[in-house]
Amino acid sequence: MDFSRLQASSKIGEDWVYPQPPCLNFGWLEVDRDPAHRIYWEEYGNPAGEPVMFLHGGPGGACAPVMARFFDPKRYRVILFDQRGCGKSEPTVASAGPVVALAKNTTADLIGDIEKLRDKLEIGGPMHVFGGSWGSTLAMAYAIQHPAHTASLILRGIFLGAPEDLLYLYQGNAATWEQDPYGLTEPGAYMKYPAEWAELLSVLTPEERKDVMKSYKAIFDMVPTTEAEKERQLKAALTWSLWEGVISNMIPETADTGKFGEADFALSFAQIEAHYFANELFIPAGHFFDHIDVLASIPVHIVHGRFDEVCPLTQASRLAQALRDAASEPATYIVTNAGHSAMERENALALTAIMDGLPRLGES
The missing domain is CATH 3.40.50.1820 (Alpha/Beta hydrolase fold, catalytic domain)
Known part of the structure; x- marks a missing residue:
């Protein structure tokens, strides 16, 4: 059965009121x-x-x-x-x-x-x-x-x-995800986007998932000394960036991730966010x-x-x-x-x- 017509983008598309100005x-x-x-x-x-x-x-x-x-x-x-x-x-x-x-x-x-x-x-x-x-x-x-x-x-x-706002977005059921990935132990965005949530947590070990933001920040703060560490840091940045980019749309744009899937954007975006979140937004x-x-x-x-x-x-x-x-x-x-x-x-x-x-x- 062809389900392609059941899902359409929720983006503005061609419906802007004003044209692109120079x-x-x-x-x-x-x-x-x-x-x-x-x-x-x-x-x-x-x-x-x-x-x-x-x-x-x-x-x-x-x-x-x-x-x-x-x-x-x-x-x-x-x-x-x-x-x-x-x-x-x-x-x-x-x-x-x-x-x-x-x-x-x-x-x-x-x-x-x-x-x-x-x-x-x-x-x-x-x-x-x-x-x-x-x-x-x-x-x-x-x-x-x-x-x-x-x-x-x-x-x-x-x-x-506020702390609860960030926990909703980044912590959710992460601490118990390994044992019960679909368990609704805490409120969170993971409830609506389980596949994308699995990707976000895949970068971390079960121990690191006890504090997702802290663990990602540690990866970003790392000074890579090996190619494997460099690859892990880039993967973490891209995964962090794509998590927010994809779930920002009511209908996820998984086929076109735009800037969120670009390495340079992701490295800056993810590390700046983690920097601000770790410091309570200053x-x-x-x-x-x-x-x-x-x-x-x-x-x-x-x-x-x-x-x-x-x-x-x-x-x-x-x-x-x-x-x-x-x-x-x-x-x-x-x-x-x-x-x-x-x-x-x-x-x-x-x-x-x-x-x-x-x-x-x-x-x-």
Whole structure:
């Protein structure tokens, strides 16, 4: 029996509202020394339009030109940039190794980079800050530190980064998987993606599976001295990267893994993520809720996929409730019939609709 018509991609495909705009300008900005960090940036849309600072996911995910398609190119001036250590920024983990690329690579450093990029591009007033997944985390952290520069927050796939959020994604039933791979001993993304979960755990020994994130971090921190160690480190990076890349889509794109299956991307992406996760995102516990009054003073627009297994909907629910408790209903709260990725059709269309409906900067 032919089942091919029963499964179709959940990605946006040809349904974008706006065409791909041309890149107006690009460059590298030196943001640090010893070691030097240069971040790569691109500009799209209307040079005189309302500024939008786009914050990509990961950490370590990097930007792509398609990310400018959420925005009306006649209205918005869209800034894409690759965060430290990834994409076209320099140095990357893949090119220079983790010791160099992860030095001075913290949330505070990334917030500082946004401010330096604002100055470079002469963005004097408030701007829209748009971020998904880790980008939502960074957007909120930036807004708390620089509320006067944040006209609105447009957040997709809320990631709060609490210990339970990471355990859901990376630990699940790993400790008992060897004895009972399909046992539902703990909540986790493995329940929806058992084959991909088996791949993630295949890199580790049963003992290492007792703490998946710690064990992967140890592999990434290893300085390979043999070809076998080098191969294991690359396999670990690719497996880590593919786990998140595949489960980000409600309908997994197993035949086309895109950038997540590319060695250089995976080496940077996996090692930057493990670096941030091992350091609790370089954000104090409870930071967003301790400063919910600041976030409540800014219009917060939330889009979250009901079927998101990377960042389950409970994370958006916690944020929305905290805003309500601070007497500030989210300006928008849309739960889509989609997964995690911004490129899921329902997520992409909801985000574009929000941007089209925002009050113009300067209007009361």
